[in-house]
Each structure stands twice: as structure tokens, then as C-alpha cells.
Amino acid sequence: MISYNEKNAKNKLPSRIMVVEDEAIVSLDIQGRLKSLGYDVAGIATSGEQALKLIEETSPDLILMDIMLEGDMDGIDTAAKIKKYHSIPIIYLTAYADNDTLKRAKITEPFGYIIKPFEDRELNLTIEMALYKHHAESTLNDNRRWLKTTFDSIDDAVITTDHRGRIKSMNKAACLLMESDIDNMFGRDFQEAVDIFESATMESIKIFSQNDSVLGDVVLKSPQGTIPVSVNISGISEKNDVVGKVVVLRDISELKKSEDALKKSLSQLRRTFDETVVSLTAMSEKRDPYTSGHQQRVAELACRIAVKMRLSAEEINCIRIAGILHDVGKISIPAEILSKPTRLTNLEMNLMKTHSEAGYEILKGISFPWPVADIVIQHHERIDGTGYPNGLSGDNILREARIIAVADVVEAMSSHRPYRAALGLPRAMAEIARGRGTAYDPEAVDACTQLIEEDNFSFETRTEI
Structure with missing residues (x-):
């Protein structure tokens, strides 16, 4: 099995591990083990305060944190501060597995626990698991941001009216869709200014006879021609009275293009998801x-x-x-x-x-x-x-x-x-x-x-x- 560290060594330096341990002999032992396993030691800290400072200087890929540390902060307190300001996976090293300690440790969401004394294989496997999980989470977060940007870039046309159906405002997308501006459209009757028809029968739809609803298979007649759109109608209520409506027009032709792109992205996410599950299972069964x-x-x-x-x-x-x-x-x-x-x-x-x-x-x-x-x-x-x-x-x-x-x-x-x-x-x-x-x-x-x-x-x- 090729480790995460070995796999990525082709493209960059080995993973850099910081050790936070206040017992000098144990610290030296861990350093030696890490080097023999092919990792770089990014730095050594004996206290939480020193660890926080060293992180700024070395930016490690992962931290091995002893729960019991000298100074005002123990390992759990230190991990909490690191989690607040940095995205670095932390693995706890501890000789204690009591419930109170575990409950405190859970709050910091560590990427693993190693009970002292431990073997090289256990150390290596836990580090690889943490690095892989952190990498997978980062990839998923990047994909989420990409999807959010995609959604945010889909500009819908939004038109608001008063209770009599007179147009009060339009966003930029609505102005572009109608090839007009709010100065020309303000105060006009929505039904007369915006022509929406059933796509099958081409019969005019009385928008303001609709309660809160979504119309999916309709067309808009605009200066650009006939455009397939979906329409979302929502009432604006005040003291149980409808004082206006918000009409959202979405160009379905552009949405279909976006849906195709999203399907490809979701397919890739599904593959990544399945691969992650298989890898997690394989790692646990090797133990x-x-x-x-x-x-x-x-x-x-x-x-x-x-x-x-x-x-x-x-x-x-x-x-x-x-x-x-x-x-x-x-x-x-x-x-x-x-x-x-x-x-x-x-x-x-x-x-x-x-x-x-x-x-x-x-x-x-x-x-x-x-x-x-x-x-x-x-x-x-x-x-x-x-x-x-x-x-x-x-x-x-x-x-x-x-x-x-x-x-x-x-x-x-x-x-x-x-x-x-x-x-x-x-x-x-x-x-x-x-x-x-x-x-x-x-x-x-x-x-x-x-x-x-x-x-x-x-x-x-x-x-x-």
C-alpha cells in the first residue's frame, strides 16, 4: 500500500509533522520514529504557548499533541486555539483514556488518538488516516465553494409589485431580460408589462390570480423573443394582509446548461465519496x-x-x-x-x-x-x-x-x-x-x-x- 505521504512525495516534500511533547526522551523517540517513517519534523514544542508560536513560523501539515503539557495550557486547550485560527489536523498522544479527558478532547474534533506506548505501525497508520481525511475534507470544501459560486452566478430576474400589481422595483437581470429599466417600468401594471404564457397553449397567465406558487413550464415574451422561464410567485404580507408580491423569473435554457455542469460535478463528487469510503474501510481492516x-x-x-x-x-x-x-x-x-x-x-x-x-x-x-x-x-x-x-x-x-x-x-x-x-x-x-x-x-x-x-x-x- 502506498501511503499518503509517499504518494504526495512525487509532487512535493514529505508531510511535515510538528511534535508537542514536554517529556524530552519521549519527544526524541517520536522524532526518530517520524524520520524513519519518511516524515519531516517541522518543529518541537514543549508547551502550548510555544506550539502556537511555532505554528506561525513553520506551518506544519499535522500536529502530534500530548494532552498533558507543562504551562498554563494543556494539549486540549492548545488544540482548541489552533483549531480556531488554523486548518491543521491534530492527533492526540496520551497515556490517559478516561471519560472526562475524552469528553474534553472531543470538543476540539481531533483527527485521531494514539495511546502511549504505541508502535511505529500504529503511528504511521494514524498519521496517514488523519492526512487523508484532512485532504478529503479540504477537497470537499473546495467543491462546495465551487458549487456555491456556480449558484451565485446564476442571475435571476426579480420584480416586486404593490398590492395592486404595479411594478415597484426590478433587479439588473430583470432589466436586461426585459431590455428596459426601472424608470420605464415603475408603476406599470405587471400583467400588461410582462407577458407570460403557458408554453403548451400560449394562453396568458394571470400572475396575480396565483397564490404563492411556482410555475415551471411557461414562456416569457420579451424584446429578445420567446424565452422559456420558470416563475416563482411569493406574497409580501403585513398583519395578515398581502401588501405586494415578489415575482422571480428564471431563464430555464441557461439553467439547463448549469444543470449539466452540476451533474458532471456531482458525478465527480460521488466518485470521490465512494473512493473515500473504500479507503476508510481498508485502513481500519488493516488494523x-x-x-x-x-x-x-x-x-x-x-x-x-x-x-x-x-x-x-x-x-x-x-x-x-x-x-x-x-x-x-x-x-x-x-x-x-x-x-x-x-x-x-x-x-x-x-x-x-x-x-x-x-x-x-x-x-x-x-x-x-x-x-x-x-x-x-x-x-x-x-x-x-x-x-x-x-x-x-x-x-x-x-x-x-x-x-x-x-x-x-x-x-x-x-x-x-x-x-x-x-x-x-x-x-x-x-x-x-x-x-x-x-x-x-x-x-x-x-x-x-x-x-x-x-x-x-x-x-x-x-x-x-
Whole structure:
């Protein structure tokens, strides 16, 4: 796998990492590791104040921030100030994983956490993940700005009237469209001055007999000829009385050209989106090779359950993406725990349970068209409130998360794990049947049962949704 750092080294210098660490030995160790991994060390700071000053001088690509720092500001305080004035991804280095610290840290929206002590591979993977996510967010933000500029450049003709339909004002686009100016149009009856007709019958439309409405298939007769337009009519009310109207005329021929350009842009955004999802999944599964393919199989079963439940195509697509990404937070869990061949201790299990919150932190900044981050953080919640991390219950859990929860249990019990052999589908089905209506959504359980027992679904013979 080519790292983000290696991929971009062809076009620019290696990524520059700033280290904020007040323990000299640890700082030197991190510097050595970064250099051996092919990164440049942009600077070293031992306090928050020094870090803020150094950022102005070095402009690093990423910051490794120890939470516990000497001075008046700890790492979290420092990260908050950096976030306010700079767009630099921050990864926390910490030996502490208590809830209070994590809650404070979440507010600063870090790009990752590394629990000390850590391995080179963990450091490299977390940095690459943060750099990639930051790059993806920057690209999406650039595309948003481009789209906004495109929309803003579409000049609609706007005409306002009083309650009797007399023209009071026109914008520049309206003047250009009508090849006139406000001095000539002011006070004229809108119906007489602006000729709007049905495109099919060419019958005149009485605009002021229309309530607030949108007319999409009409034409405007102007000095330029017949122009297809859409018309948006809105009343101006004052004390429940209509005191005027705003009429917006949009040249549909230009809009169609813009729509074609937007379709191409949206197609590119869709490709970027799909590539981002695939990359996020691949990175998380490299941390947990024993469950490789688990997220895809869960997504497959969850989508099939959603089809049985007659959810819409959009809802099913949402479940597919959330299912593929539901365990992405495991990238924050030490590899030794993920691959441990024996059952986890209570401490290890509590750390493992943070993966849904870590997944939320990774995904919440990405502008998905669905609540993917919320689904990911809720996929271990249970109907009776016994799940984690927030003990949600009933309808407070998103339906998509309830469906993924059922699919997750069935797939996990049916597959091999480092600490046990596969338990098989019968045991998995018995588990969800036992928890139907208490731990698990009854409709999702019934749909899953029908899939496996009546439709003979199996992970070996699954088909793409």
C-alpha cells in the first residue's frame, strides 16, 4: 500500500509533522520514529504557548499533541486555539483514556488518538488516516465553494409589485431580460408589462390570480423573443394582509446548461465519496486482519434486511455506507487487543467499546447526505437501553443503527475470531430471537430470520445490493 505521504512525495516534500511533547526522551523517540517513517519534523514544542508560536513560523501539515503539557495550557486547550485560527489536523498522544479527558478532547474534533506506548505501525497508520481525511475534507470544501459560486452566478430576474400589481422595483437581470429599466417600468401594471404564457397553449397567465406558487413550464415574451422561464410567485404580507408580491423569473435554457455542469460535478463528487469510503474501510481492516471483510458482510446482510423491511432505495444506500464504515473506529484500538487470542479483560473490553465513539469522531466531519456518523456511534446501542456508549433505547436509536446491530451480531457470531471458532448461523439466530423486542429491533429480527430461514441467505452465496 502506498501511503499518503509517499504518494504526495512525487509532487512535493514529505508531510511535515510538528511534535508537542514536554517529556524530552519521549519527544526524541517520536522524532526518530517520524524520520524513519519518511516524515519531516517541522518543529518541537514543549508547551502550548510555544506550539502556537511555532505554528506561525513553520506551518506544519499535522500536529502530534500530548494532552498533558507543562504551562498554563494543556494539549486540549492548545488544540482548541489552533483549531480556531488554523486548518491543521491534530492527533492526540496520551497515556490517559478516561471519560472526562475524552469528553474534553472531543470538543476540539481531533483527527485521531494514539495511546502511549504505541508502535511505529500504529503511528504511521494514524498519521496517514488523519492526512487523508484532512485532504478529503479540504477537497470537499473546495467543491462546495465551487458549487456555491456556480449558484451565485446564476442571475435571476426579480420584480416586486404593490398590492395592486404595479411594478415597484426590478433587479439588473430583470432589466436586461426585459431590455428596459426601472424608470420605464415603475408603476406599470405587471400583467400588461410582462407577458407570460403557458408554453403548451400560449394562453396568458394571470400572475396575480396565483397564490404563492411556482410555475415551471411557461414562456416569457420579451424584446429578445420567446424565452422559456420558470416563475416563482411569493406574497409580501403585513398583519395578515398581502401588501405586494415578489415575482422571480428564471431563464430555464441557461439553467439547463448549469444543470449539466452540476451533474458532471456531482458525478465527480460521488466518485470521490465512494473512493473515500473504500479507503476508510481498508485502513481500519488493516488494523484487524482477523475480521477482514466483516464490515462488508454486515453491510450486505443489513441491506438485505432493509429490502425485506421495504425501506426506500435512499435508506438502503445509507445503510450500505454506514454498514461498511461501522467499525472504522477500531483504527484507534491497539493492534494487540484486536488480535488477542484470548478473551479480553474488563479494561481491554472498555477500551474496545470506545471504537464506536472513535468512529463517530472520524466520520462526523464528512458531509455525508445521511447521518452516517450517528448510525456508527449507535450500532452497539440496544432497544432496552443496555447498549453503549450512551445507553439509548427504543426509537431514540436510529432505525438504520438498529438494523446494522442485528446484522452485526449475526455476522460476528457466524465468523471466526482470534479467541474462538465460528459459532455458526443457528447460534446467531437463537441469539437475535432471544433478544427480539428487548435488545434487538423486532422488525429487523423478523426480516433477518425470514432471509436466512426462508430465503436461504448465507454469507458464502451473498449477492451485491
